[in-house]
Amino acid sequence: MVAPGTAEFGRIVMRLTSAVAAVFALVLAATVTPGSAEENPTIRIGVLKFGTVNWELDAMQRAGLDEKAGVTIDVVPFAGEDASAVALQAGSVDMIVSDWLWVSRERAMGTDLTFVPYSTSVGSLMVQADSPAKTLGDLKGKSIGVAGGPLDKNWLLIQALAKKRYGVDLAAENSVVYGAPPLLTEKARQGELDAVLNFWHYAARLEAEGFRTLISGTKAAMEMGTSGPVASIGWVFRDGFAEKHQGAIAAFLKADQATKDLLASSDDAWNALKPLMKAEDEKTFTTLRDRYREGIPDRSAAEERTDTERLYGLLSEIGGEKLVGPSKTLQPGTYYDDGKNGS
Template sequence: MVGFARRSVLALALATSAAALATGWGAGTAAAAERLKVGVLKFGTVSWETSVIKAHGLDAAAGVEIEIVELASNDAARIAFQAGEVDTIVSDVLWAARLTAENRPVVYIPFSATEGSIMVAAGSPIRTLADLKGKKIGVAGGALDKGWLLIQGYARQSAGIDLTRDAEPVFGAPPLLQQKLETGELDAALLFWNFAARLEAKGFRELMPFDEAARKFGIEGNVSLLGYVFRAGFAAEHPAALKGLAEASRKAKALLAGSEAEWQRIRPQMRAEDDATFQALRRRFLDGIPKRPVEAEQADARRLYAILAEIGGERLVGPARTLPDGIYWSGLKGGS
């Protein structure tokens, strides 16, 4: 009788262990997914990617459970990140470098190489940067916007003009500047890529994209100046979370690169009011997918950072005149 009882207890224990493994409890918790709070703007391009990730379970497949936290603006995202309310946001590598130089170290995983452009009306007589002399130029992102600084530097180098003095820069929010360019109140506007895409769909043309200006200074390829930023301490404690997000991000981008249906699914998030706008947004997003080895990315980022530091000075980059070591997450080596 005792033997029977012992066999019954053993059978029950084995059954319970099997159930625990099947449901993720008990011993299965050792392989539980890492949790990751990702801050996104509701209609931002990061939300397109995270939507694809969640719809296809790409996070779970990569061993990470992504929780999407919607934030109201880029400033709100940076505040939430620094307060520890989210584990990661997509931000600028220059900001990541500045935090690190100020003893708030972070690491960075490239997200997009798509940058802004100077846009003009289709029939505008402006054909070169020299033609901006005396013109009213809208500038999104403020006086220290990296695109604006680089354009200024190349205008000095190529045309001998100082756009801060020889033109009339007008700083403002991108939607307002886009509207003012459309109504003719501005002669040109330097806008983030998604606003440039919307203008392109309406027949406006690029005068000079950011990456073309960068190449004028010897930058060899497109640099992913936007990326997922993590606190270095978090990255050290949760490398599986970073690896999972990087893998899910790559797979989401691959889906978007090859699936018309996927684009149609996320189209409401894009706020594309017509097909021309939809196609322009899609093309520019896909053009920005990082494709280069991270070592090549980092080498060009160092060159570009040094150029921008020289032009923008301490107001732009803080105490670091060179890109701090260790910004790019070490888990990316050998690929991006």
Template sequence: MLISRRSVIGVMGLALAGAAVTWNGPAMANGNVRIGVLKFGTVSWELDTIKHHGLDAANGVDLEIAYFAGEDATNVALLAGDIDMIVTDWLWVSRQRSAGEDVTLVPYSSAVGAIMVKDDSPIRAPADLVGRKIGVAGGPLDKSWLLLQAFYQRDHGIDLAARDTVVFGAPPLISEKAIQGELDAALNYWHFCARLEANGFRRLVGASDAAMALGAKGPVAAIGYVFHEQWAHDHPRAIGGFVKASAAAKQLLATSDDEWLRLAPLVQAEGKELEILRDRYREGIPTRPVAEEEADAARLYRVLAEIGGEKLVGQAREMAPGTFWPGLGT
């Protein structure tokens, strides 16, 4: 959805690898930070960690969480000024910037989906997927699906969309059909893949593998905390405090298994499934400088623009400058 109404808001979080956040003021509240997220999204795990341990107050902010039923609703709310921050991908941010908005992002997670097959499946190598029935979460313009198509075309000379029977659907449905054996393989979002992995599935090839094959130098954040640039410059204490709170939550989630046990009811997993979700989440914590993330995203943008066309990226053939926020030091 492309909306061009500008609003002066923003906020973000995350361990801002490489960005120059310079505020070191006292831990005193300076206003609310309003974030809009999907009610059952994985971002809630980090936000719950922030609130449970008072990491927002300890860093001078008061985090307010608003839950939405769908991603389009969060996008509209951000651009309308009803909330300060959302979590979405850099393609959306770039398209909005190309239309005149000043939205920007800080990397949140590089965890991405993969093509999953059952442990006993005869599909062992990427080329074995040809002629199969594959379920794809989302639609034809899903980024992981486009990257994997480009990977198959370049490295194997295979037009995967033409050679396979492709079924698109909602993530829970795709997983259920795969479990029932109605699909030979399933491409799903990372946390659905993790749950499949805990229930007799293995990875064939991941979107991250495709990204690296297509020119990325390291893991690229799939999504980020998105906010308005002007707000960040006008409210350095709020933005800096939220960055620190998010970094602290990420550190806790990266090192404490007990924290994941506390989160188990929210994650809706236990035992092996919880452990795999925990490990895959940790693998997706960004650690690279923002400049490196941005350079790789720009490379992948060109690939996605070529295969996805105007329906995916609009008229801009290059990622908009400023899509990744460099920090308060600029």
């Protein structure tokens, strides 16, 4: 047998090397679990720079619950809600916190946004501790401060309830002042307003100072027909992103629930959040903590969705197209369906 020449020998070696490499690749592929190519993927979350969502995300990262669930979160701060919404639509972030009303409205106009409940904490109508007002009917002719503008969901629901229960048109028969939450809070403290409807954390601060709740947005919604508290705000992301990164979404939602469980039970976890919360005193700190805990959703997605559809129909009647956009019913797909339980 004639020994191969140098060129032929080189070709034989190359063929043997390629064959070994192919076998190694097959063995490796058999041992790699599906999805491991995206091990601990990163989800970019847009948040208001000083918003309360930061509390939960800080607690999540501090406890390492994101990494434990198999995802890494990158918190991207924004100065306002509009900026975070634009960033989500532009693809600069993967997720934000917003409300189902906006999600449904965007879906009606062709945007593939979807929603997972985050919190049932909503605004409350607050009065001074010594205020003679005991019901909405007692506010007739009084001055009311409203954060969020004339189309704020809680304000519309409270107006509808006042008309239904007491025959009072709060918008027409009262002096209504719309403004920024901090400004309205200060006016209420100084006694320039008889009542103030403010976002939940501003209402909690007033409560810690001795104000009392005349009615909350949640209570108004239940009085108008929902069977329980509805999560007004939630995690919002694109269907397209979820389809490409289903494992990352599942891991984040697992971390989210683990963080909520931690904050529901651990005072130590809250103590670590004190610098972020900027509570003026211990009473304010504990009130903020307790109201946050009360807002942790504990109902099934099906129950949430049913009540949201009912609430959407009511808001559509009250606020019209200016509020809900072109659709009079909650758009299909507004609530995220992970394909496992129809939620």
